[in-house]
């Protein structure tokens with residue numbers, strides 16, 4: 001059933017609020033920041049520089065910008081023990097939301113991604129989706145006769161996807177022993193949650209078959225929405241989105257992992273959200289109806305041509 005954008009945003013806000021309540025127990029009420037015992041500081045996840053500028057704090061977390069490579073990242077981040085505890089107590093409602101998200105908007109987004117990976121890996125036989133949730137994306141891949149594999153940590157979502165006939169694993173990627181390699185590995189809105197992106201990208205590369213490709217959809221710190229809204233932008237949640245790559249920083253990370261960028265584009269303009277904000281309204285619940293252009297600034301086509309859309313879709317592999 002199609003939902004209105006407003007309904008979808010209201011649902012998201014509800015999840016956001018619940019997630020923020022879950023944040024609170026980790027926060028020092030005097031400083032408004034996460035308590036030291038839950039966190040660790042780190043170097044830039046892309047270039048390893050220790051030099052950074054603080055940009056803003058939000059919901060207990062502090063985002064910084066690397067002075068050397070411009071990477072935007074959360075610093076400090078939760079330590080391993082705290083992050084496991086956090087994810088175990090959160091996200092119970094997520095499965096329901098994702099399942100109700102099976103409207104044309106997501107179908108188009110997912111099919112667009114599939115088109116692009118199949119363009120780069122023409123004879124793909126199988127696909128692994130990491131963080132596959134309840135398997136909506138894998139359903140579409142299966143329709144294209146791909147053998148579908150998924151990894152999902154959330155038990156409910158894992159069960160749901162498994163019951164639909166996908167080969168799903170309920171464990172951390174690095175704990176799974178696969179019998180085969182993969183022609184396509186995808187991560188939809190997952191990679192920004194991973195603290196050590198370099199380790200993961202190299203790990204995924206090892207799971208690829210010859211000429212296999214990796215697809216990432218990630219929120220873009222180079223998006224106009226993020227740059228205009230800054231801390232008001234939902235991209236910055238203070239805890240889960242630990243690494244916010246932009247066009248150049250994702251390219252740098254790929255290079256570090258000996259991967260080539262085979263295809264890069266942006267999707268989702270967020271022009272409506274920006275127009276709300278520019279009209280002094282709540283960016284996510286405001287009344288702006290214009291989603292085509294930001295008057296006197298930019299239209300949707302140009303926004304995506306210049307890679308300033310809200311999310312980056314990147315296809316990585318080794319050039320032949």
Ligand SMILES: [Zn+2]
Pocket residue numbers: 044045046047048049066067068069070071
């Ligand atoms: Zn850096």
